[in-house]
Amino acid sequence: MEREPATAALLIIGNEILSGRTHDKNIPYIAERLTGVGVNLREIRVVPDIEAEIVSAVQALSARYAYLFTTGGIGPTHDDITAECVAKAVDRPLIRNPEAMRLLTAHYDRLGVPFNEMRQRMAMTPEGAALIPNPISAAPGFIIDNVHVMAGVPKIMQAMLDAVLPDLVGGPPMRAKTIMCNTGEGTVAAALAEIQARFETVDIGSYPGQTATGFHTQLVLRSADPDALDAASDAVFEEVAALGGAPHYL
Template structure:
């Protein structure tokens, strides 16, 4: 395991996401898998199918993070412009990748479908790109620089992520401790802020819930030092007791179905 901090950004590309017609199912999967490998997902952006917006986002994210992952826009239709846009971001020409063409020709011959011009568009990559295997439908994603370009279809995206992760540099895994209580956020806020000041190297989050007619809060500490995390958890437990509450480890939302808190301002 590396002691290095490895960071990532996720760029979701597609008008259909911004319109609400398609609900993104890839972010949660990617975040979970990156966390498991010690890669910290630090930023997520959603942009339209417009070359200028994609180029600007790719360049900015590529400079800021260890890795960039994208989803959407590498299909056979006119609005699938991700490949060309990413190529433009790296000042590279678009080519029909010989290995991608070979794989796809075999696939379409095997399935008895025509490998037509539209489908050949899915074999295009920026010049110099490395392919990302696609065990679901063959048409590959690609890597150029530190940018990893993948399909938007969840089953294909997820398969590509699983193919890709073993090839990436892993960082120190972030661990967590959770402490819940039947005390609202507004009551714990001041004490929680003081604990955060005492432990600046630990990220502390507050997550309200509503159950059985009452409010409660789950407080989550995240960091790489397990000893320090336990100190923070002990401090949180002590604070809850001093406020007249009873701390417990299990999050009630894990075992029951509380009402979802749409607005944290109502949780106080």
């Protein structure tokens, strides 16, 4: 199967998200940053710390999308199994990465903390992986084929993603316009459907809300084609005004 260019998937690895213990804070950051470089986040999966689940998700998502990003499971404890699972998924041996060993040895020397056997697990990568630097706690992420393995801790994940963003090949950047109107969705829905049918390259989303003063709807138009975006937005604005929705751009 041909990978779709300028697309990405995110695989979140961790029992703690599925149990509700930890509230994911990484999805919005990753979604916004990828959008910013013209990469379209097309799918997200969350799976538990179970080898077969991780391997199968890595294989399915890396085969289909141009980029796969993973978060979580790269620490020193027994439940950190991402590196070995990714190695299996891409069919490479898991090795003690020499560059990662150097980085971590220096880091723990500085801290005066023993670089013990469990901590050395953080230096394991599939053979041939390129490291992603971790400016916060040293333990690196890595890239193998199109799979980008990152930490789950938000600050570290953000630094890792920012480090790899310049190397991604995006499509034309998506632009967005948001029109707020003061009616319920149902009042403008027929007009929106008609405009959506006319503008294939524009994605029109409708998000209802309610405040003390009544219903409102946010209409979000997204496109990589600025002219189509302007034309569709003008059409939506006019139709909403004609329907009494008092539109304004946000």
